[in-house]
Amino acid sequence: AGTPFLRELFADGQPGLLLTSRAPVPAAFRAELPIPPVLAPVHTDTTTDFYEIVQRPGKLGILPGLSTEAWTYHGSFPGPTLKTPAGRKAVVKHTNQLPHPTVVHLHGGHTPAESDGYPTDLIHPVGGEQQGSLTGMAAMSGMAGMAKLDSGGGQTSRTYTYPLDQRAATLWYHDHRMGFTAANVWQGLAGFHLVTDDEEAALPLPQGKRDIPLMICDRSFGADGSFTYPALAGGQQLPGVSAAYMDGVLGDVILVNGAPWPVLRADRARYRFRILNGSNARQYSLALDPQPPGGGALVQIGSDGGLLASPRTHDSIDVAPAERFDVVIDFARYAPGTRVRLVNKLGTGGTAEVMCFDVGTDGRVADDSHVPAKLSEIAPLDRASATTTRDFLFQKSSGAWTINGAPYTPGRDLARARLGTTEVWRFTSDVHHPVHLHLNHFQVLSRNGRPPGPYDAGWKDTVDVRPSEAVEVAVKFTGYAGRYMLHCHNLEHEDMAMMADFSTE
Numbered sequence: 001a002g003t004p005f006l007r008e009l010f011a012d013g014q015p016g017l018l019l020t021s022r023a024p025v026p027a028a029f030r031a032e033l034p035i036p037p038v039l040a041p042v043h044t045d046t047t048t049d050f051y052e053i054v055q056r057p058g059k060l061g062i063l064p065g066l067s068t069e070a071w072t073y074h075g076s077f078p079g080p081t082l083k084t085p086a087g088r089k090a091v092v093k094h095t096n097q098l099p100h101p102t103v104v105h106l107h108g109g110h111t112p113a114e115s116d117g118y119p120t121d122l123i124h125p126v127g128g129e130q131q132g133s134l135t136g137m138a139a140m141s142g143m144a145g146m147a148k149l150d151s152g153g154g155q156t157s158r159t160y161t162y163p164l165d166q167r168a169a170t171l172w173y174h175d176h177r178m179g180f181t182a183a184n185v186w187q188g189l190a191g192f193h194l195v196t197d198d199e200e201a202a203l204p205l206p207q208g209k210r211d212i213p214l215m216i217c218d219r220s221f222g223a224d225g226s227f228t229y230p231a232l233a234g235g236q237q238l239p240g241v242s243a244a245y246m247d248g249v250l251g252d253v254i255l256v257n258g259a260p261w262p263v264l265r266a267d268r269a270r271y272r273f274r275i276l277n278g279s280n281a282r283q284y285s286l287a288l289d290p291q292p293p294g295g296g297a298l299v300q301i302g303s304d305g306g307l308l309a310s311p312r313t314h315d316s317i318d319v320a321p322a323e324r325f326d327v328v329i330d331f332a333r334y335a336p337g338t339r340v341r342l343v344n345k346l347g348t349g350g351t352a353e354v355m356c357f358d359v360g361t362d363g364r365v366a367d368d369s370h371v372p373a374k375l376s377e378i379a380p381l382d383r384a385s386a387t388t389t390r391d392f393l394f395q396k397s398s399g400a401w402t403i404n405g406a407p408y409t410p411g412r413d414l415a416r417a418r419l420g421t422t423e424v425w426r427f428t429s430d431v432h433h434p435v436h437l438h439l440n441h442f443q444v445l446s447r448n449g450r451p452p453g454p455y456d457a458g459w460k461d462t463v464d465v466r467p468s469e470a471v472e473v474a475v476k477f478t479g480y481a482g483r484y485m486l487h488c489h490n491l492e493h494e495d496m497a498m499m500a501d502f503s504t505e
């Protein structure tokens, strides 16, 4: 029952442009799983940790024998992980040494508008913008003129203040420049920011070396090892690039924490994995192969906005771009020496594999962790208390991705919400759109009039609205008055204008 373009452009299990790597694709399960470095503050005081991040080109060793020129946060991809105890402030100064303007957004952060990364609040490049760097969607979507304006100079660093007065959760930071987010993130601008709190620390969950963030994303590589992305130079569409990329760019190599199909040597013990789909457009359905005896391998303890009220057991988990799933896997359920693959049931060939866990041969490993039956308290947001219901239609119209029929126009609010009130927002889709709200987390109330799905539990900031589906969420607006964003987190859709402003007052 798909729309015509859906059938026409269906590639590798979903609509989009699947790029084939020219560089030799490495063998799976050779690289060791990297853990992104944790960034130390440059200084701290009683309330605040101060960080400095330089955005700069960097050379990454992703493929054997080749180096990948990337745009990095502080030299690494993923960028360095920040860790903040809830209620402590993080003040992060970003300096832009890349050849083009950038914007930083802390995804999942409860952040005042001036630090939230509004898509035109640019950090300008130190050396001015270089010609030919205008890759991405902007030229196609008529934003080339704006891109020229960007190069007019301006501040080359920017300090973002994050109060982080919120529950423990797996947040991430990434680029958010209007019209260029997809290309910027594809080139490497994404990293984790973990918020911790006492409630979570008091639980007997796996921790330390057994608490691991996993950023899963797909990329493709040019013959020289570079990240390939449909590039537009000087307003010209490069040969061989189809308009299919408007539906989403898909790579043929799956990276986890920046390594292709890596392997983690795991003890026969419980591990906590903070799974993030950091892909531009790719959807995953993640499962373990083999399943442990009795199934239920993936014990979900958290979602975008932190711990669930109680754990949920899954055989597989569907993860749309930007969603986070916090899961515990108990490798003691496997025989010593088992190779357990994390597979993607939506992929084909290489994209059907994600990574593997080589379970240790030591049968007696100390592990005093467990997953308690009660994790946290989540007060349900009640539909009856909502003051307003609003409708948002996500669809392609007149060659652009639109919300309520209009492409993104900065400064034009689609909604004005009163702080302290709860509203019901209803998102309706033509194709898959992972819909993301800035500022506040929400709770999923229904899908097509039925109860929420198996992956909708807890506090969410991104919900995958599936083809021809209407999803209702309840959101209570709290904190800060100002202008925020609502958008599709398929980054090609976002850049091709599926974004809107809303204001809180």
Ligand code: C2O
Pocket (backbone or CB within 6 Å): 105, 107, 174, 176, 322, 436, 438, 485, 487, 489
């Ligand atoms: Cu993760 Cu507005 O973005």
Ligand code: CU
Pocket (backbone or CB within 6 Å): 401, 432, 433, 434, 488, 489, 490, 493, 494, 498
């Ligand atoms: Cu979309």
